[in-house]
Amino acid sequence: MIDTHTHLYLDHFKDDIDDVIQRAISVGVEKFYLPSISSKHNESMHDLESKFPDRVFCMIGLHPCYVDNKFEQEIEFIKERIKSHKYKAIGEIGIDLFHEKKYFKQQIIAFEEQIKLALEYDLPIVIHSRAVSYTHLRAHETEAD
Numbered sequence: 001m002i003d004t005h006t007h008l009y010l011d012h013f014k015d016d017i018d019d020v021i022q023r024a025i026s027v028g029v030e031k032f033y034l035p036s037i038s039s040k041h042n043e044s045m046h047d048l049e050s051k052f053p054d055r056v057f058c059m060i061g062l063h064p065c066y067v068d069n070k071f072e073q074e075i076e077f078i079k080e081r082i083k084s085h086k087y088k089a090i091g092e093i094g095i096d097l098f099h100e101k102k103y104f105k106q107q108i109i110a111f112e113e114q115i116k117l118a119l120e121y122d123l124p125i126v127i128h129s130r131a132v133s134y135t136h137l138r139a140h141e142t143e144a145d
Contacts, residue, residue, distance in 0.1 A: 001028045005035055005092070005126065008056075009044040021052060032056045035092035035126050037063035039077040046085070059089040061114055064096040064107045064128055071103070071110050078114065082121060090118040091126025098131035 003024065013020055021032070032052075034045050036059050049056045060081055062074045078090075093114045095107050118125045 002031045002033070003029050004033050006032050007034065007037070008032060009034055009041055009048050014044075017048065021055070025055070030055065033059060033088060033126075035059045035063075035089075035128075036061045037092065038066040039074055039081075042077075042081065057088045058085070059091040059126060060085075060087045061089075061091045061093040061126070062110050063092050064094050064111070065099065067103045067107045067110050069103070069106070071106050075110060075113050078117065082117060087121075087123065089124045089126050090114050090121075091124075092128045093125060094128040095132040096128060096130045 008017060008020065024032070032055055034048065034056060036042065036045065042060070045058045049058050060078050062071060062078065066074070081087075093111055095104070095111060097104060115125060117123075
């Protein structure tokens with residue numbers, strides 16, 4: 001069994017991460033894929049991957065809930081990091097309008113930029129999509145035309 005989406009690198013796991021992983025292994029989870037949410041957690045993701053090199057695998061990306069008016073810096077971070085580390089996917093990327101619509105346009109730009117990186121590096125993408133519909137995306141396309 002493979003856990004394709006887990007944020008085990010977050011602080012609330014740091015005190016018992018070894019136990020968490022061992023319990024998961026004991027019930028059949030063999031591999032863990034870690035989607036990124038922002039550059040803030042990149043080091044802790046890599047630390048976990050180093051600790052469990054045959055079980056834990058990192059992705060890189062900017063989660064849409066972390067897109068703000070400085071998202072370009074995050075995209076640049078991703079572009080630099082992807083050159084020096086073998087990531088398994090670009091993720092977790094997408095559009096999320098559940099809590100905030102303020103950065104919708106920036107989320108679309110970030111999403112598109114990360115899709116381009118996935119194509120350039122021949123990596124799969126892991127998409128996060130919440131409270132967004134085709135109508136939202138179509139309205140953006142019409143506005144952009």
